[in-house]
Amino acid sequence: SQQGEEDPQALSIQEGENATMNCSYKTSINNLQWYRQNSGRGLVHLILIRSNEREKHSGRLRVTLDTSKKSSSLLITASRAADTASYFCATDQYNFNKFYFGSGTKLNVKP
């Protein structure tokens, strides 16, 4: 069964706006990762946050993790049309060696 679930399923914003996606999970984790997928093909690793971290930044990306609520959020600031993609969170269910993915949030950034 899927471990992480993203919310919303779809998000449409204007270029320059911020986009926030959320991920909820069910069991304890070591790490949580976010990936981007363009055109239904290979996924690109964006950022990894460990269970003892609360916030992490990478360029225009900001990820938060709240282990008490079993949730994470991905914020993309100053969005661009090129950010249009599906975004997935992945969690390891305390198994360091494999990750489980949610169904993703489809982001559309309108120019």
Add this chain to the structure above:
Amino acid sequence: GAGVSQSPSNKVTEKGKDVELRCDPISGHTALYWYRQSLGQGLEFLIYFQGNSAPDKSGLPSDRFSAERTGGSVSTLTIQRTQQEDSAVYLCASSLASGPGNYGYTFGSGTRLTVV
């Protein structure tokens, strides 16, 4: 190689035929994973190889699915007697020995399998 290479990129097969999908991981990545993604869905874990250890086959959906990894490098996913519900994009990923928990996966571009 520079990235994870999968072949073929697209495969159309008739129901009941066997198919083989190939994955060539990044050189030096000892961990290799297969995932399946149905249209508009998330990724479903299939199987995981780590070095010479026995593979974790816990995600294989039926005994029609099998995978092997030769010489700790190239992997082949075989689906026997394909069914229409097997239609999906099959994604391969590799990671360093310490696992994706440290560095994340590197994914290939996938094989889109269509069973008609």
